[in-house]
Amino acid sequence: MIDTVSQPHDGPVPAGYHGRYLSVDLDRGRGVTRPLREDVLRRFLGGSGLGTWLLCQAGHAATDPLAPAAPLVFALSPLVGSPLTTSAKFALVAKSPLTHRINDSLVSSGFALAAKKCGCDALVIQGRAAEPSILVIDDGQVRLQPAGDLWGRTCPETEQALREQFGPEYQAAVIGPAGERLVSYATVSHAGRHAGRGGHGAVLGSKNLKAVLVRGTQRCAWASPGELAELARALAARSLGPATAKYRELGTATNLLVLDRLHALPTRNFQSGSFGDVARLAPESLDGQRSHVRASCVACTIGCEHRYQLRNGGSSAGDHVRVEYENLFALGALCGISDPDTVLHACRQCDDWGLDTISAGGTIAFAMECVERGWLDAPWLRFGSGSALLTALAKIVRRDGLGDALARGSRDLARSLGAKALAIAPQVKGLELPGYEPRAMQTLALGLAVGTRGADHNRSGAAEVDFSEYANRRGLTTAAAARAVESEDRSALLDSLILCRFLRHALDDLHADAARMLRLVTGWDMSPDELRQTARRIITLKKLYNIRAGWTPDEDQLPDRFFDQPLPDDPHACLARDAFTAAVRAYNAARGWTESGLVDPQLCSQLGLLDCGSQ
Amino acid sequence: MVIRVEFFGIARRRTQTATALVPAEGPVALGTLLSQLGQQFPEWAAECLDGDRLRHGYIANVDGRRFVSDPHELIDDNAALLVMSADAGG
Numbered sequence: 001m002i003d004t005v006s007q008p009h010d011g012p013v014p015a016g017y018h019g020r021y022l023s024v025d026l027d028r029g030r031g032v033t034r035p036l037r038e039d040v041l042r043r044f045l046g047g048s049g050l051g052t053w054l055l056c057q058a059g060h061a062a063t064d065p066l067a068p069a070a071p072l073v074f075a076l077s078p079l080v081g082s083p084l085t086t087s088a089k090f091a092l093v094a095k096s097p098l099t100h101r102i103n104d105s106l107v108s109s110g111f112a113l114a115a116k117k118c119g120c121d122a123l124v125i126q127g128r129a130a131e132p133s134i135l136v137i138d139d140g141q142v143r144l145q146p147a148g149d150l151w152g153r154t155c156p157e158t159e160q161a162l163r164e165q166f167g168p169e170y171q172a173a174v175i176g177p178a179g180e181r182l183v184s185y186a187t188v189s190h191a192g193r194h195a196g197r198g199g200h201g202a203v204l205g206s207k208n209l210k211a212v213l214v215r216g217t218q219r220c221a222w223a224s225p226g227e228l229a230e231l232a233r234a235l236a237a238r239s240l241g242p243a244t245a246k247y248r249e250l251g252t253a254t255n256l257l258v259l260d261r262l263h264a265l266p267t268r269n270f271q272s273g274s275f276g277d278v279a280r281l282a283p284e285s286l287d288g289q290r291s292h293v294r295a296s297c298v299a300c301t302i303g304c305e306h307r308y309q310l311r312n313g314g315s316s317a318g319d320h321v322r323v324e325y326e327n328l329f330a331l332g333a334l335c336g337i338s339d340p341d342t343v344l345h346a347c348r349q350c351d352d353w354g355l356d357t358i359s360a361g362g363t364i365a366f367a368m369e370c371v372e373r374g375w376l377d378a379p380w381l382r383f384g385s386g387s388a389l390l391t392a393l394a395k396i397v398r399r400d401g402l403g404d405a406l407a408r409g410s411r412d413l414a415r416s417l418g419a420k421a422l423a424i425a426p427q428v429k430g431l432e433l434p435g436y437e438p439r440a441m442q443t444l445a446l447g448l449a450v451g452t453r454g455a456d457h458n459r460s461g462a463a464e465v466d467f468s469e470y471a472n473r474r475g476l477t478t479a480a481a482a483r484a485v486e487s488e489d490r491s492a493l494l495d496s497l498i499l500c501r502f503l504r505h506a507l508d509d510l511h512a513d514a515a516r517m518l519r520l521v522t523g524w525d526m527s528p529d530e531l532r533q534t535a536r537r538i539i540t541l542k543k544l545y546n547i548r549a550g551w552t553p554d555e556d557q558l559p560d561r562f563f564d565q566p567l568p569d570d571p572h573a574c575l576a577r578d579a580f581t582a583a584v585r586a587y588n589a590a591r592g593w594t595e596s597g598l599v600d601p602q603l604c605s606q607l608g609l610l611d612c613g614s615q
Numbered sequence: 616m617v618i619r620v621e622f623f624g625i626a627r628r629r630t631q632t633a634t635a636l637v638p639a640e641g642p643v644a645l646g647t648l649l650s651q652l653g654q655q656f657p658e659w660a661a662e663c664l665d666g667d668r669l670r671h672g673y674i675a676n677v678d679g680r681r682f683v684s685d686p687h688e689l690i691d692d693n694a695a696l697l698v699m700s701a702d703a704g705g
């Protein structure tokens with residue numbers, strides 16, 4: 001048992017919150033329940049926002065992300081447990097071992113609901129258990145127990161074993177072998193979903209924790225339960241409308257054919273924007289060839305998850321693998337592989353072992369190009385070779401031979417090969433690029449470059465600017481910067497409420513709708529403008545964290561490959577370095593930062609960031 | 616001349632076709648073209664069209680180059696019109 005003490009809370013606690021967080025120090029075997037003031041909750045909401053604030057309070061930004069002192073934050077939100085669709089989510093926030101910058105990832109499902117019933121709005125873990133362990137939080141009581149033979153097991157095996165041992169009331173966030181072996185892009189997994197990007201799995205593994213298990217009975221009250229139930233019904237109905245049909249019927253994988261048609265599908269480590277064999281991987285063809293089941297996160301009416309049967313498997317749900325656009329792009333087109341069985345098998349391996357598919361595929365594809373250019377001596381690692389892909393994944397998770405270098409990501413591998421390799425390593429700040437060719441989607445290119453967690457399409461959201469008439473996706477201008485800021489702000493709000501981003505087109509006006517939700521949940525009378533300011537505050541706080549962690553302006557940059565050379569299969573897709581540099585400056589100006597991206601104290605004061613730690 | 620319409624995602628599912636060829640003599644307004652397609656594919660129109668515009672969440676693109684939504688926008692009679700979800704995120 002871990003001794004847990006409670007610090008007194010003498011201020012008001014808004015509805016929707018418990019008004020406290022649990023801080024666990026594994027080194028000292030101590031837990032403390034600390035109060036969360038209402039003004040902090042109102043300024044940062046929950047999820048990414050609250051998690052970032054707690055990260056700044058809990059530790060020094062310069063600490064090594066895998067050191068015992070490095071904090072790992074699990075942050076819930078006011079909407080968790082409410083009847084609002086897609087709200088059963090939590091955020092993990094920590095310093096990334098891949099980027100050494102802030103990393104916030106979201107995961108869905110029952111863990112969020114069970115964790116909130118523990119009576120806390122967040123959990124902060126520091127220290128390192130003396131042996132591989134499981135951290136159990138049972139209605140506020142905390143204990144550590146040996147992981148025993150769970151160490152070494154895959155993510156689904158671990159969750160299954162914990163369910164059998166503890167029963168269905170407990171929900172687990174677990175790591176697979178990749179997290180145990182500190183692969184820099186290991187995930188934390190729950191119910192088949194992953195906090196995928198940036199290596200939270202390695203952070204949990206570095207604390208010798210195989211799993212965090214939660215159960216509780218404490219519920220929050222809602223400020224206006226009747227009206228909230230009415231709103232939830234209306235929102236659920238809207239979530240079943242045309243704006244989300246894509247997710248329900250086809251899933252994100254349907255992006256493959258569209259992006260390929262627009263020469264925006266990164267292929268063979270970004271050497272081209274279209275992949276001749278793409279149709280073989282698209283859900284439009286997979287559907288007719290193999291059994292297909294749909295699933296959904298807990299408390300979601302959309303249900304975007306599509307699972308396709310692995311060949312030579314039986315017919316049980318276990319023989320189906322979750323298919324997402326990013327998985328198919330990274331383990332398929334990016335590595336030049338079109339055989340659906342190989343790609344589905346690789347997706348399954350990543351899910352089981354707890355590997356981020358984008359970083360795994362990106363790093364392997366980069367190594368394949370280095371082999372092709374004669375910079376890396378691994379003749380077996382060739383574009384288009386399915387067996388090479390599967391072998392490389394196995395080597396990464398075992399950290400065997402070249403796998404050990406691949407386990408540290410493309411930037412690290414490129415640094416060992418020299419400047420020429422850095423020019424083609426597909427990463428920003430160390431985080432591998434998602435499945436959008438920057439030359440063909442230039443507002444997103446800007447969003448990827450300036451993003452605080454590196455090349456990330458979920459925090460930026462600028463893909464939708466490129467998919468609109470408001471921007472020329474192949475001709476970046478400074479005017480696009482303001483739109484990149486807006487889309488990033490919308491994402492920060494969704495990630496802090498927390499609501500699924502796939503719900504956003506079912507909302508009429510995100511800020512007005514979010515203000516109403518928060519009023520019914522918490523009782524706060526918030527205006528849309530207050531929420532706009534909240535989003536700006538959260539993004540600036542992430543930036544401040546990065547500055548304290550050693551960020552320099554030259555990090556807001558794309559690899560050289562993307563500049564001043566047109567995409568080979570689309571001569572109109574050429575990203576001019578001058579235009580890009582001007583757009584970064586315009587972005588910084590639109591955020592109120594200095595030209596080079598620093599944050600002055602006056603802005604901190606305006607945004608209410610003066611109490612956000614200085615370390 | 617012919618305008619080649621390419622459907623993606625839900626639009627392809629509702630029309631049950633990847634492409635449709637629309638004869639045209641000279642440029643056609645986007646709204647007119649969409650209405651014409653709506654008559655040919657009523658199931659698609661019911662879900663994806665609002666009068667002569669694509670519903671919120673859907674968008675059209677001309678020749679893979681520029682995105683369009685104004686129904687008065689003229690589409691050349693040898694163009695390719697791509698109809699897709701406006702939501703590119705994955």
Ligand code: SF4
Pocket residue numbers: 086108247295296297300301302303304305500501502503
């Ligand atoms: S839309 Fe998809 S990702 Fe979002 S909550 Fe629902 S099932 Fe989960």
